[in-house]
Amino acid sequence: MAKQLYYEDVEVGIEIPPLVKCPTTRQLVQWAGASGDYYELHYDKDFAQAQGFPNVLVHGKLKFGLLGQMLTDWIGEGGILRKLSCSYRGTDFPGEEIVCKGRVANKYVKDGEHIVECEIWTENPSGEKTTPGNATVILPSRAQDKKEA
Amino acid sequence: MQQASIITDEMKEQLGVEGTPTILEVEKGHIRMMAEALDDPNPLWQDEEYAKKTRYGGIVAPPALLCNARAGTGRGVQMKSPFLRALAGGDELQYYLPVRPGDVITSVSKIAEYNEREGRMGKMLFTIIDTTYKNQRGEVVATSRSTSISY
Amino acid sequence: MKKQLYYEDVEVGSEVIPLAKIATTEMLVKWAGATGDFNPLHYEDAFAASQGVGSPIVHGALKRAWLGHLMTDWTGEQGILKRLSCQYRGMDYPRKMKDMVTPEEGETWWCKGTVTKKYVEDGQHIVECDIWVENGKGEKTTPGTATVILPSREAKS
Amino acid sequence: MAITDELKALIGTTTEPVIMEVERGAIRRYADAIDDPNPLFRDVEHAQSSRYGEMICPPGFFGWPVKRGGVMEVLASLTPALARAGCPRILDGGVDFEFYLPIRAGDILTSSGKVADIRAREGKTGTMIFTTLETTFINQNGDLVAKSRATIISL
Numbered sequence: 001m002a003k004q005l006y007y008e009d010v011e012v013g014i015e016i017p018p019l020v021k022c023p024t025t026r027q028l029v030q031w032a033g034a035s036g037d038y039y040e041l042h043y044d045k046d047f048a049q050a051q052g053f054p055n056v057l058v059h060g061k062l063k064f065g066l067l068g069q070m071l072t073d074w075i076g077e078g079g080i081l082r083k084l085s086c087s088y089r090g091t092d093f094p095g096e097e098i099v100c101k102g103r104v105a106n107k108y109v110k111d112g113e114h115i116v117e118c119e120i121w122t123e124n125p126s127g128e129k130t131t132p133g134n135a136t137v138i139l140p141s142r143a144q145d146k147k148e149a
Numbered sequence: 150m151q152q153a154s155i156i157t158d159e160m161k162e163q164l165g166v167e168g169t170p171t172i173l174e175v176e177k178g179h180i181r182m183m184a185e186a187l188d189d190p191n192p193l194w195q196d197e198e199y200a201k202k203t204r205y206g207g208i209v210a211p212p213a214l215l216c217n218a219r220a221g222t223g224r225g226v227q228m229k230s231p232f233l234r235a236l237a238g239g240d241e242l243q244y245y246l247p248v249r250p251g252d253v254i255t256s257v258s259k260i261a262e263y264n265e266r267e268g269r270m271g272k273m274l275f276t277i278i279d280t281t282y283k284n285q286r287g288e289v290v291a292t293s294r295s296t297s298i299s300y
Numbered sequence: 301m302k303k304q305l306y307y308e309d310v311e312v313g314s315e316v317i318p319l320a321k322i323a324t325t326e327m328l329v330k331w332a333g334a335t336g337d338f339n340p341l342h343y344e345d346a347f348a349a350s351q352g353v354g355s356p357i358v359h360g361a362l363k364r365a366w367l368g369h370l371m372t373d374w375t376g377e378q379g380i381l382k383r384l385s386c387q388y389r390g391m392d393y394p395r396k397m398k399d400m401v402t403p404e405e406g407e408t409w410w411c412k413g414t415v416t417k418k419y420v421e422d423g424q425h426i427v428e429c430d431i432w433v434e435n436g437k438g439e440k441t442t443p444g445t446a447t448v449i450l451p452s453r454e455a456k457s
Numbered sequence: 458m459a460i461t462d463e464l465k466a467l468i469g470t471t472t473e474p475v476i477m478e479v480e481r482g483a484i485r486r487y488a489d490a491i492d493d494p495n496p497l498f499r500d501v502e503h504a505q506s507s508r509y510g511e512m513i514c515p516p517g518f519f520g521w522p523v524k525r526g527g528v529m530e531v532l533a534s535l536t537p538a539l540a541r542a543g544c545p546r547i548l549d550g551g552v553d554f555e556f557y558l559p560i561r562a563g564d565i566l567t568s569s570g571k572v573a574d575i576r577a578r579e580g581k582t583g584t585m586i587f588t589t590l591e592t593t594f595i596n597q598n599g600d601l602v603a604k605s606r607a608t609i610i611s612l
Contacts, residue, residue: 033333065213
């Protein structure tokens with residue numbers, strides 16, 4: 001596991017380490033099974049084409065899940081994901097790279113919690129943000145750790 | 150001439166009405182399927198021995214588990230739309246407590262809002278669904294707000 | 301629940317109550333998820349074409365599971381399935397979906413069977429059957445056999 | 458014709474045991490996938506009041522989805538040997554299950570696989586090789602609950 005991230009390690013503007021993914025049709029079928037979302041748009045090419053798309057689409061919620069992975073990887077076991085929000089603005093297709101990215105937008109201490117707010121998004125190969133959103137995480141603080149020790 | 154609204158009185162009556170609760174028994178196998186579908190190797194989702202030593206004290210579910218057709222987000226509510234085609238518009242999850250294998254999550258959804266908009270492909274209906282997820286102890290583990298777009 | 305079938309209710313030549321099934325692309329994806337068999341032969345057009353089967357085919361094991369459903373429905377909760385065997389002889393192609401709930405018009409598969417033998421052995425009332433999955437043209441694409449133990453009215457009284 | 462020495466040597470190969478926990482959700486997903494509404498496979502209350510006392514698995518279901526291993530592992534070593542014997546195409550020929558005891562949700566099954574037999578036969582289109590894979594399923598009490606014999610046809 002990666003080393004623990006602390007509140008003191010982040011500043012407004014810093015980037016979250018990107019997570020690069022390239023979903024395959026197999027992964028979409030796996031997601032359908034895991035999520036119980038069997039909408040044909042995500043595995044039946046003829047169905048997708050009849051709806052005006054060139055190919056089957058990556059599930060929006062799968063992209064939500066990938067953004068979740070980027071965040072849980074980043075905050076480590078000592079961090080808590082409090083909020084994850086995103087909009088499915090653009091379509092992504094299997095076989096194309098999806099890069100999950102993020103940036104710290106705000107940090108503050110409230111009610112003893114060390115809170116970090118981030119902008120997050122997924123990017124397609126043309127650099128378009130197909131899934132913009134935001135997240136709130138609570139990080140451990142070195143100062144607090146010291147006090148408790 | 151003013152075009153008729155696609156939001157009918159029948160649809161308006163559904164606003165705020167709590168749907169049938171859906172129950173999700175959280176199981177290790179399901180968490181594993183989810184982690185495999187995300188290709189997320191984090192041992193917190195799968196490795197009991199490892200997870201025991203963390204502050205969670207055992208396996209927990211990845212955030213995506215509750216963002217799931219089986220666990221709520223619109224299950225149990227009567228979504229009405231004049232259109233046949235639908236897409237997910239967005240999801241917002243607030244997490245309060247970890248979800249663990251063995252938990253029984255009851256989720257209750259309601260339609261919070263209908264909005265109609267004119268899009269590139271004609272009229273579109275945005276349906277906003279709010280869901281509350283409680284565990285077997287009645288604790289709220291998460292809430293969500295999801296948008297479904299039909300056109 | 302359906303009413304219970306007894307050993308005395310069946311004779312050699314009796315029909316197993318047929319069960320209709322419609323394989324759809326959706327069902328194949330559900331099957332992949334439920335079994336963890338993600339062979340692209342069953343959902344990826346281009347891969348299926350490269351394997352010389354034209355388009356995605358129904359999993360053999362899914363048809364086997366249908367035959368299991370045929371037998372457990374027929375024998376009821378008091379019946380015990382002891383053996384199920386089948387061979388994958390012919391390929392079947394799922395129906396596409398017209399919309400999110402309705403399959404397109406097309407083939408319906410029938411799971412069928414007949415009793416071939418009945419006997420009592422070690423106090424058990426045993427019935428053997430030929431079973432098969434039949435496609436829309438009436439071809440048996442998945443023939444097999446099954447052995448069940450049924451409750452007996454005599455033993456009960 | 459006879460099978461190659463390489464294939465002959467593979468007869469009797471066993472696999473590492475695979476552990477499968479049988480969970481209710483997995484049983485339900487399976488029953489959904491075959492569109493089987495039987496309440497023994499879905500409804501805990503019904504199943505608990507039945508003679509089984511708990512949700513049971515439909516025939517042929519052993520707590521999937523499983524991680525890789527088992528039969529997949531055998532196939533990985535078989536496939537190249539079959540190709541070298543001149544039969545690179547692999548078809549699933551069928552399966553024969555024997556059920557000894559009901560499998561209930563909560564059971565922990567251990568499956569072990571073995572290459573039981575490899576035979577060659579002359580068919581209409583040339584040589585076909587029939588490989589029989591035998592798998593046994595044992596529950597947490599050490600009881601044999603089921604056995605399967607799967608046939609793989611290579612040509």
